[in-house]
Structures are given as structure tokens and as C-alpha cells.
Amino acid sequence: MYDVVIIGCGVIGAAAAYELSRYDLKIAVLESENDVATGSSKANSAILHAGYDPKPGTLMAKLNVEGNELAFRIAEKLHVPAERCGSLVVAFDEKDEEHLNELYRRGIENGVPGLSIISGDKARELEPNLSEEVRSALLAESAGIISPWDYTLAMAEVAVKNGTELFLNTRVTSIEKGECFTVRSSKGKTFKTRYVINAAGVNSDVVSEMVGDREFSVRPTAGEYYLLDKSEGERVSRVIFQCPNELGKGVLVSRTVHGNLIVGPNAVETDRGNTATTREGLAFVQETAKRSVPGIQFRENIRNFAGIRANTEFDEFCIGESRSAKGFLNLGGIKSPGLTAAAAIGRYAAGLLKDMGLELIEKESFDDTREAIRFKELSDLEKNELIKRDPAFGRVICRCETITEGEIVAALHSVIPARSINGVKRRCNAGMGRCQGGFCSPRVCRIIARELGIDETEVVEEKEGSNVLYSRLKEV
Ligand SMILES: Cc1cc2nc3c(=O)[nH]c(=O)nc-3n(C[C@H](O)[C@H](O)[C@H](O)COP(=O)(O)OP(=O)(O)OC[C@H]3O[C@@H](n4cnc5c(N)ncnc54)[C@H](O)[C@@H]3O)c2cc1C
Incomplete structure (x- = not known):
């Protein structure tokens, strides 16, 4: 009998496993794919957001700001490439400037450090390749970049080193609730457990329905990208955002921790698992990005890819114990800034499980280290x-x-x-x-x-x- 079964090993499942592996618990992580970090946690913008975007008072705002701080600390400890390079949200007109003011106000309320609104000229001093059309910008010094798959892998590795059992190629197909949960998987293997964490990303609504829970539904939304060669990697030093809208955080231009330039994403509702890129989507990304950084040489493109956001009907993460099944914890609908918030979500989940009756006794032997040879x-x-x-x-x-x-x-x-x-x-x-x-x-x-x-x-x-x-x- 397991104490906790975690379904999904993207950055959220990995963060939950990392946090829970500090305690004396028998934990299993079930992942349908051949590796960890193959879903949204592999294909995203790789930004550690500062936290001025989510509405004040939401869980998303709190976990974003906490998660940003935690991510940098964990990255340093576990040798994950990350860099606090800062970000700029640029404004092209009066409407955008109103938006910047709103983001600034939200950021202050959310407790984001290092925020200021700067003039277009000051922004161009910091980023010489920025468009002449930029009138002003919101500078967020605490934003940064990370290797999202390495971050996921690092947390999952520490969890495994500390006794968590990871089952790859193990897709959860049904869950029964009796005295305990019986979790059945594609390979015919069955797991009995006292608690379940649902961290199944774009499938988190499907998994929660397995216990009769219909509290949220995922509306998969694709984001397409260009990844440019390192010859374009110095085009900008900070993450350059445009003003976000209801579908996403807008098209950004950023260096990656590997020295490339990433440009994207758009936001198009799609089917789960459809990570194809389209000519129209990429054309939109290219055209929009050139508004903020006109000189980008798109002929230096080395790869296009798409990631799927687990957007839901709520402007919030869907986190909490299921109303239909006691002991079943949803970490669902974790859209952006989920990567940033991940470690804070992991901690928060451990606290919720404690409130739900799980005893958390710290292990003396917890090994929070990881080796990496580069x-x-x-x-x-x-x-x-x-x-x-x-x-x-x-x-x-x-x-x-x-x-x-x-x-x-x-x-x-x-x-x-x-x-x-x-x-x-x-x-x-x-x-x-x-x-x-x-x-x-x-x-x-x-x-x-x-x-x-x-x-x-x-x-x-x-x-x-x-x-x-x-x-x-x-x-x-
Ligand atoms: C285009 C895009 C850009 C983004 N940019 C950023 C950003 O810059 N910064 C930021 O903070 N956030 C960003 N995000 C959000 C962030 O990537 C996600 O919030 C985060 O990766 C979600 O992690 P997850 O573990 O919930 O999902 P996933 O990484 O998708 O992991 C879910 C896992 O569950 C597994 N699974 C599904 N069903 C089952 C099942 N039945 N049984 C077993 N396993 C199952 C899947 O195989 C998968 O591995 C972006 C997202 C997208 C798509």
C-alpha cells in the first residue's frame, strides 16, 4: 500500500514528489510516457515569471511569487541552468501603457520585488535592439530563464534518490475509491494508495473524472515557437514581453539558458496532444515579435515546436481536494506560470495533504543533492x-x-x-x-x-x- 500515488511526472508531479520525498512516506509516481518532462514541461517559454500578471489575492499570484524565488534556489542547489536576467513588458500605445500601470499595481500588491516603469529610451539603453516604437516598459528584475526539462528532471531525480518509485510507460486508466484508492494502469499493474495527487497536465480533467469529479475542464491551447541559432542569442539580454491578453502572455523574445533565442508563442485552441506547428501560427509569431525586436534574423531558425497549455474555464490553478473523493488532490489546469510556480505548488500540496490527514514526519536521511557533469x-x-x-x-x-x-x-x-x-x-x-x-x-x-x-x-x-x-x- 502506498501513502501517495502521483499521476503525471511533468514539473508539477516532479515538484510534488520532490517535496513529499522529504517525509517518511511510500510514494509512487505514474507517468504514461517513456520519460519525465515530455508534456507542457518540455515545450514552453522557459521563463521564471516575476509574478505581476496574476490577479492579486489568487493562489496563482501567491504561488508565482514564491515559486520564482524557490526555483532559483533549487536550480542553484541541483545544478539546473537558470539565470535571473530580468524582463521587460513593452508598451506601444496609450492602451498598452494603461496595461503596464495595471501590471505594476498588481505586481506591487503581489509582493514582486524590483519592479519599475521605465521610458522607451531607458528601455532601449538596456536593450539596444528594441523597436523605436516602444514608448515605455515595465522592468521586472526578479524574472529569469531556466531549463524547464532539467528542472523537472532534477526534482524527480532527488525524489527517486530518496525512495520515490517512478513508473514510466504507465498510463492511469481508472481509479476506484473504497477503503483506499485502487489505481489501474495501461500495463495492467494496480496500485493501492491512501492518497492520490492528480498532476496529469492537459489530461488533469480526464484523470479527475475518473473519481467522478467534474470541477474543471481543460481547454488545450497551443503555443508555437521559433528556436533560433546561438548567432541570434545575443539579440536581447532580458525577456521581452508584449502586453498579455486573456489567451496567454503574448509573444515574447528571449535568450534561453543554452544561448539560443526563443520567439513565441501564439495561442490557438487545439486538441490534446496536437503539437504540430502551422504556417499561419508561425507567421503570426514572426510578425508580432518583430514589433518589439525588429532585427531578429528568422533565417537563423533551427527548430519550430509547439506546447499545449492546460487552460481551463478559470483564471486560476485548479488546486484542492476533490469534492467527490476524499483523499484525491487535484493539481490540475496548471497553465502558465506553472513552471515558475511548480516548487511552491509542490510545497502547498504537501500542506494540503497534511490538512487532509496525511502524517508528515521528516526523514533524517533526506539527500537534497544532485551531480551533473558538463x-x-x-x-x-x-x-x-x-x-x-x-x-x-x-x-x-x-x-x-x-x-x-x-x-x-x-x-x-x-x-x-x-x-x-x-x-x-x-x-x-x-x-x-x-x-x-x-x-x-x-x-x-x-x-x-x-x-x-x-x-x-x-x-x-x-x-x-x-x-x-x-x-x-x-x-x-
Ligand atoms: C506554450 C506554453 C508556454 C508556457 N510558458 C511558460 C513560462 O514561460 N513560464 C511558466 O512559468 N510557465 C509556462 N507555461 C506553463 C507550464 O509549462 C506548465 O504550467 C507546466 O509545465 C505544467 O506542468 P504539468 O506537470 O502540470 O504538466 P505536464 O508537463 O504536461 O505533465 C503532465 C504529465 O502527466 C502525464 N499524464 C497525463 N495523463 C496521464 C495518465 N492518465 N497517466 C499517467 N500520466 C499521465 C503526461 O504524460 C505528462 O508527462 C507554458 C505552457 C505552455 C504550453
């Missing part, structure tokens, strides 16, 4: 030492990002081992560069096959069934 960030001396210890660190596999065989092997034997080409990419950046894996993917594929003791035709790109090779040519 070869290219080492000094020459450290590189030499590492290569002497393990010659695999002397073989560069991904030339664009200078990722060594040693790092790929480490990713395949880490606390939550990579099981796919994209899993390797998320852990050590192999394939993230200008050629997007064109050169290194076949070599990564070979290393995966060798390390996992499988045939190369069994290696998947991401999900089960996404095999990258059909068969050996001479056999066809």
Missing part, C-alpha cells in the same frame, strides 16, 4: 583529469554543443536513466545545436544500443514505438 564548462585541468579517469570524456559526439561520449553514457546510467534519443538530449544537450542532431543522432543511437544492450532498431526517438531505424539495409 564537460565544456570544466577548466582544461579538470577536463584532463576526467579524460584520464574515463577516456570516453575525450570523445566529442555532438560537435555543435561539444558533448562527449562520457556525458551520454552518464545520461544512460543516471538516477532516472535516459531511454531515448530525446531523453539523452534533455539530459546532456547532445543534438541541441545548430544541426539539431543531424550529425550526432546516429552515433547517439549506437551508444544507446550498446549501453542498454539492445539492437539499434529498438532505439526510440521519444515514445514507445518511435523507433528511428526500420531495419538493417542489407536485410531489406
Whole structure:
């Protein structure tokens, strides 16, 4: 019998597991996909929002501001790339300026530090590539950028190191409530548990319906992006937003922690799981972004992608114990700023479970550390030492990002081992560069096959069934 079963291992499930793994509890995390962080937590803007946007007095406002602070602290402790670079919301006309004033007022009420409204000229002094049309801007010094999948992975890894059991490729199909919960999964495995946390992202309404709960419904809303080469990475230093609207936070231009430029998203209602990009959507993103930063060279684009927001009918996160099933906690409809708020949501969830009767006794042995080797960030001396210890660190596999065989092997034997080409990419950046894996993917594929003791035709790109090779040519 488990104390807590968490459904979904995006950043919210991972944050809940991270927080709960401090306590003496038997925890399982059930994730339908082949890895953690494959849903919205993989495909988003990767911004740690300051917290001036949510309405004062909402849970979203409180968790945004707390989560921003916690995210930077956790990132530093667990070696997750993050940077407090600040953000600007730019205004082009009087209506936008009214909006900036409103955001400023909200920010002050929400307790956001380092907020000020600056003139267009001052904004251009800070960001020389900003449009001449910008009349003023809201500067938020506490905003920043993070690697969203690394953040998710880091929290999940600490949870696993501290005894949490993670079940991948395990989709929850039904839940029965009796003396305890019986959670059934796609693989036929059944989990008995006292408490359930629903962190199923865009499917969180489907999972809550499994206990007869119809308190919210998800309206999946896609956001499409451009990811530009590092040659465009210095175009801006801060995150540049335009004024948000009811569908999202507007099209932004930002550096990523990996040194690229990210531009997007739009907001289009779609079907769950539809992460295709469209010509019209990308054209809109390009045109809108050029309003704030006209000089962006879109020919430097290396990838387009889309992420799905778990928008609901509420302008709030759907967090709370289900009215239909005692012991069932919804962390549902976690749209933006969910990434920022994640760690605070994890803490808040632990507090709610305590109020719901779960005893929380802190473990003495809780290990809140994580190792990460990033070869290219080492000094020459450290590189030499590492290569002497393990010659695999002397073989560069991904030339664009200078990722060594040693790092790929480490990713395949880490606390939550990579099981796919994209899993390797998320852990050590192999394939993230200008050629997007064109050169290194076949070599990564070979290393995966060798390390996992499988045939190369069994290696998947991401999900089960996404095999990258059909068969050996001479056999066809
Ligand atoms: C376009 C876009 C831009 C965004 N930008 C930002 C930003 O810049 N800053 C910010 O703070 N937030 C941002 N967000 C919001 C943020 O990404 C999300 O709030 C956050 O990732 C939600 O995490 P999650 O764990 O709830 O969902 P997910 O990451 O989607 O995780 C849910 C998990 O549940 C699993 N699952 C689903 N159903 C089942 C089932 N039946 N059984 C088992 N597992 C299941 C899924 O496979 C998935 O892994 C953005 C979101 C989008 C889409």
C-alpha cells in the first residue's frame, strides 16, 4: 500500500514528489510516457515569471511569487541552468501603457520585488535592439530563464534518490475509491494508495473524472515557437514581453539558458496532444515579435515546436481536494506560470495533504543533492583529469554543443536513466545545436544500443514505438 500515488511526472508531479520525498512516506509516481518532462514541461517559454500578471489575492499570484524565488534556489542547489536576467513588458500605445500601470499595481500588491516603469529610451539603453516604437516598459528584475526539462528532471531525480518509485510507460486508466484508492494502469499493474495527487497536465480533467469529479475542464491551447541559432542569442539580454491578453502572455523574445533565442508563442485552441506547428501560427509569431525586436534574423531558425497549455474555464490553478473523493488532490489546469510556480505548488500540496490527514514526519536521511557533469564548462585541468579517469570524456559526439561520449553514457546510467534519443538530449544537450542532431543522432543511437544492450532498431526517438531505424539495409 502506498501513502501517495502521483499521476503525471511533468514539473508539477516532479515538484510534488520532490517535496513529499522529504517525509517518511511510500510514494509512487505514474507517468504514461517513456520519460519525465515530455508534456507542457518540455515545450514552453522557459521563463521564471516575476509574478505581476496574476490577479492579486489568487493562489496563482501567491504561488508565482514564491515559486520564482524557490526555483532559483533549487536550480542553484541541483545544478539546473537558470539565470535571473530580468524582463521587460513593452508598451506601444496609450492602451498598452494603461496595461503596464495595471501590471505594476498588481505586481506591487503581489509582493514582486524590483519592479519599475521605465521610458522607451531607458528601455532601449538596456536593450539596444528594441523597436523605436516602444514608448515605455515595465522592468521586472526578479524574472529569469531556466531549463524547464532539467528542472523537472532534477526534482524527480532527488525524489527517486530518496525512495520515490517512478513508473514510466504507465498510463492511469481508472481509479476506484473504497477503503483506499485502487489505481489501474495501461500495463495492467494496480496500485493501492491512501492518497492520490492528480498532476496529469492537459489530461488533469480526464484523470479527475475518473473519481467522478467534474470541477474543471481543460481547454488545450497551443503555443508555437521559433528556436533560433546561438548567432541570434545575443539579440536581447532580458525577456521581452508584449502586453498579455486573456489567451496567454503574448509573444515574447528571449535568450534561453543554452544561448539560443526563443520567439513565441501564439495561442490557438487545439486538441490534446496536437503539437504540430502551422504556417499561419508561425507567421503570426514572426510578425508580432518583430514589433518589439525588429532585427531578429528568422533565417537563423533551427527548430519550430509547439506546447499545449492546460487552460481551463478559470483564471486560476485548479488546486484542492476533490469534492467527490476524499483523499484525491487535484493539481490540475496548471497553465502558465506553472513552471515558475511548480516548487511552491509542490510545497502547498504537501500542506494540503497534511490538512487532509496525511502524517508528515521528516526523514533524517533526506539527500537534497544532485551531480551533473558538463564537460565544456570544466577548466582544461579538470577536463584532463576526467579524460584520464574515463577516456570516453575525450570523445566529442555532438560537435555543435561539444558533448562527449562520457556525458551520454552518464545520461544512460543516471538516477532516472535516459531511454531515448530525446531523453539523452534533455539530459546532456547532445543534438541541441545548430544541426539539431543531424550529425550526432546516429552515433547517439549506437551508444544507446550498446549501453542498454539492445539492437539499434529498438532505439526510440521519444515514445514507445518511435523507433528511428526500420531495419538493417542489407536485410531489406
Ligand atoms: C506554450 C506554453 C508556454 C508556457 N510558458 C511558460 C513560462 O514561460 N513560464 C511558466 O512559468 N510557465 C509556462 N507555461 C506553463 C507550464 O509549462 C506548465 O504550467 C507546466 O509545465 C505544467 O506542468 P504539468 O506537470 O502540470 O504538466 P505536464 O508537463 O504536461 O505533465 C503532465 C504529465 O502527466 C502525464 N499524464 C497525463 N495523463 C496521464 C495518465 N492518465 N497517466 C499517467 N500520466 C499521465 C503526461 O504524460 C505528462 O508527462 C507554458 C505552457 C505552455 C504550453
